[in-house]
Amino acid sequence: AQSVTQLGSHVSVSEGALVLLRCNYSSSVPPYLFWYVQYPNQGLQLLLKYTSAATLVKGINGFEAEFKKSETSFHLTKPSAHMSDAAEYFCAVHGSSNTGKLIFGQGTTLQVKP
Amino acid sequence: GAGVSQSPRYKVAKRGQDVALRCDPISGHVSLFWYQQALGQGPEFLTYFQNEAQLDKSGLPSDRFFAERPEGSVSTLKIQRTQQEDSAVYLCASSVQGWDTQYFGPGTRLTVL
Numbered sequence: 001a002q003s004v005t006q007l008g009s010h011v012s013v014s015e016g017a018l019v020l021l022r023c024n025y026s027s028s029v030p031p032y033l034f035w036y037v038q039y040p041n042q043g044l045q046l047l048l049k050y051t052s053a054a055t056l057v058k059g060i061n062g063f064e065a066e067f068k069k070s071e072t073s074f075h076l077t078k079p080s081a082h083m084s085d086a087a088e089y090f091c092a093v094h095g096s097s098n099t100g101k102l103i104f105g106q107g108t109t110l111q112v113k114p
Numbered sequence: 115g116a117g118v119s120q121s122p123r124y125k126v127a128k129r130g131q132d133v134a135l136r137c138d139p140i141s142g143h144v145s146l147f148w149y150q151q152a153l154g155q156g157p158e159f160l161t162y163f164q165n166e167a168q169l170d171k172s173g174l175p176s177d178r179f180f181a182e183r184p185e186g187s188v189s190t191l192k193i194q195r196t197q198q199e200d201s202a203v204y205l206c207a208s209s210v211q212g213w214d215t216q217y218f219g220p221g222t223r224l225t226v227l
Contacts, residue, residue: 044207101147
């Protein structure tokens with residue numbers, strides 16, 4: 001069965017510093033992987049997705065993620081954090097080959113300090 | 115509309131009451147998903163529709179939960195005899211087809227007292 005694990009429920013960085021949010025997956029088939037962001041009292045917004053094309057995926061707001069099959073990882077990075085990046089981030093994998101339902105990690109809260 | 119909408123945004127129910135949560139997906143989207151997000155947790159899959167057909171309801175936690183999409187557009191998630199453990203944010207998402215990008219609504223926050 002497919003699953004994702006996000007390492008670190010809270011990450012705190014200074015404004016301008018590198019953002020690194022970790023995600024490891026387990027999948028019996030080549031996975032489709034996603035990163036979503038959730039701002040308070042809002043739904044989830046797609047940041048980027050990996051669908052077996054290029055292993056380095058670029059998303060919105062300067063975020064990118066690299067698919068590493070050997071490490072079963074899909075970590076999210078951003079070179080320079082901005083105050084507006086403070087939010088909850090979720091890694092997800094497709095949980096079914098039939099329906100496309102998503103299996104989410106527990107989430108990582110990103111705090112950006114001035 | 116431009117995105118997925120959900121109503122109400124907030125719902126307070128007394129234990130034992132029935133509630134109905136509405137989802138309006140993006141026009142033309144065939145696939146519709148419901149997820150439950152408990153406080154401090156990631157969303158968990160509840161059920162999936164392709165048009166009006168409910169193809170996967172494996173995530174519904176009990177027979178008190180029921181979902182429908184009778185005309186293949188608007189969907190309603192109904193919870194009968196609500197319990198405190200039902201308190202959560204209920205998220206709806208739609209996509210063009212099952213494996214395409216899912217677009218999420220703002221959610222309905224249900225509080226059961």
